[in-house]
Amino acid sequence: MTQAKPGQSIHNYGYAIDYFLVSDDGKTALWTVNAKWRRVAAIGKELGFKWGGDWIGFKDYPHLEMTGCFSFTQL
Template sequence: MKKFKTAFSILFLLVIGGFFFIWIQNEKEFREELQQRPAPSGLHPIVEEKSNELIAKAADIGIDIIITDGFRSADEQNGLHAKGRSTAGNVVTHARGGESYHNYGLAIDFALRLDNGKVVWDTERDDNNNGKADWFEVAAIGKELGFTWGGDWQRFKDYPHLEMTFGLSITELQQGYRPEDVKE
């Protein structure tokens, strides 16, 4: 009986070890495939579609907006990160290249456009005269469309920023995970 238990234990360990070996190989191949995926070079199709809807819905209530930034390369992101640090200007971002949803085509920034074409970042402006700040009305529309608004962040308020993460963290995006192009 003791020999049977020993033989069974060895067989069990071999089977488990085989499954573990196969799992490790599959995981390794999956990670290598992820790392070989090309980096995005523009806005995700759904983010682009929702950006256009944001512009249209804001116009419907008398607010003219412009998308001031969308996809950003890692080099562009590093240039922005340098502002207020190693180059002149105010700090505008805490994210380095590869650390922003902009770098994956999942974020946009907006501003208000006046009748004379001037672009402003005035969060108190009420040009449609409804008693509500236009900026916050646009942010609310963005949230209705599925964006997360940087003005709701606790640590750092980024009022022009809207993003769609599709449930992916920056770490996952850096590893090569990408959202699907299909609508939810």
């Protein structure tokens, strides 16, 4: 799911990723945002990423993006 048109997402330029967690047996995607989701987000933020779950308005919980990357004009 996205609200961005082609070329309007930093995913298109390799500066963002989306993630999900899986069950212990690896067979089921887990989409409930809980402590494990927040732990992954915290690790990403420690590495310098922004987490879409911190956004105001539209929350994009599976989203991590690099900070300090180029502007869209530069890309």
